[in-house]
Amino acid sequence: QSVLTQPPSVSGAPGQRVTISCSGSSSNIGAGYDVHWYQQFPGTAPKVLMYGNINRASGVPDRFSGSKSGTSVSLAITGLQAEDEADYYCQSYDSSLSGVVFGGGTKLTVL
Amino acid sequence: QVQLVESGGGVVQPGRSLRLSCAASGFTFNRYGMHWVRQAPGKGLEWVSFISYDGSKTYYAGSVKGRFTISRDNSKNTLYLQMNSLRAEDTGVYYCARGQGFLTGSDYWGQGTLVAVSS
Numbered sequence: 001q002s003v004l005t006q007p008p009s010v011s012g013a014p015g016q017r018v019t020i021s022c023s024g025s026s027s028n029i030g031a032g033y034d035v036h037w038y039q040q041f042p043g044t045a046p047k048v049l050m051y052g053n054i055n056r057a058s059g060v061p062d063r064f065s066g067s068k069s070g071t072s073v074s075l076a077i078t079g080l081q082a083e084d085e086a087d088y089y090c091q092s093y094d095s096s097l098s099g100v101v102f103g104g105g106t107k108l109t110v111l
Numbered sequence: 112q113v114q115l116v117e118s119g120g121g122v123v124q125p126g127r128s129l130r131l132s133c134a135a136s137g138f139t140f141n142r143y144g145m146h147w148v149r150q151a152p153g154k155g156l157e158w159v160s161f162i163s164y165d166g167s168k169t170y171y172a173g174s175v176k177g178r179f180t181i182s183r184d185n186s187k188n189t190l191y192l193q194m195n196s197l198r199a200e201d202t203g204v205y206y207c208a209r210g211q212g213f214l215t216g217s218d219y220w221g222q223g224t225l226v227a228v229s230s
Contacts, residue, residue, distance in 0.1 A: 002155070033214060034214060034215075034216075036215075036216030036217075038156070038216075040156075044222075045206055045220040045221065045222055045223055046148075046156065046206070046208075046217075046220055047220070048216050048217060048218050050216075051215070051216045052216075057216075057218065087155075089155065089156050091156075091158075091216065093213070093214050097173065098170070099158060099170060099171070099172050099173070100146070100158035100161065100170075100172075100213070100214075101158065102148075102155060102156040102157065102158060103155070104155050105155040105156070
């Protein structure tokens with residue numbers, strides 16, 4: 001059971017918009033600790049997408065955006081493309097655990 | 112360009128030890144903190160440990176505290192993870208990743224090295 005909760009899977013058709021949520025608590029996201037997002041393709045290392053909740057990493061298209069509300073953050077992908085099909089993970093810090101935590105991951109399927 | 116290359120993985124029996132290395136190049140190694148993150152087969156990412164740029168501060172996940180030790184040799188641009196008393200649940204791909212600080216995201220990751228703990 002991950003401290004940060006993500007939906008196991010989301011899907012969308014090409015061109016559509018999807019969102020991936022990352023729900024935490026008062027000891028992590030709610031405490032103001034930044035959330036970072038990663039994209040991982042099968043058999044490869046993760047790649048950073050977003051820093052500090054809303055900031056895109058270098059080279060990441062503006063189809064990707066982040067938002068935060070209370071104890072949750074979301075990653076939105078607009079204009080969905082087949083190449084976006086991957087696993088997505090959120091990451092933050094948890095003061096109760098005194099450590100870095102990841103969400104369980106969300107598999108994005110492009111229909 | 113930034114490169115992180117892990118090595119040292121393999122098959123090891125439960126209770127034994129293994130040391131992983133991560134060779135860094137393409138950036139000023141002694142200016143960056145470094146993480147170890149692992150991924151069990153078919154599972155999600157799990158943070159393992161972090162070391163500050165100068166090695167003065169280290170942090171561990173509860174699941175490895177007291178068994179794993181992170182260290183670095185800035186003269187060799189190399190990060191290490193000493194893993195003792197290995198358990199089956201330590202099996203997975205171990206990645207090293209660069210981070211500005213403990214709470215910042217990781218902008219570069221190695222390709223990973225596989226550790227399999229099995230009798």
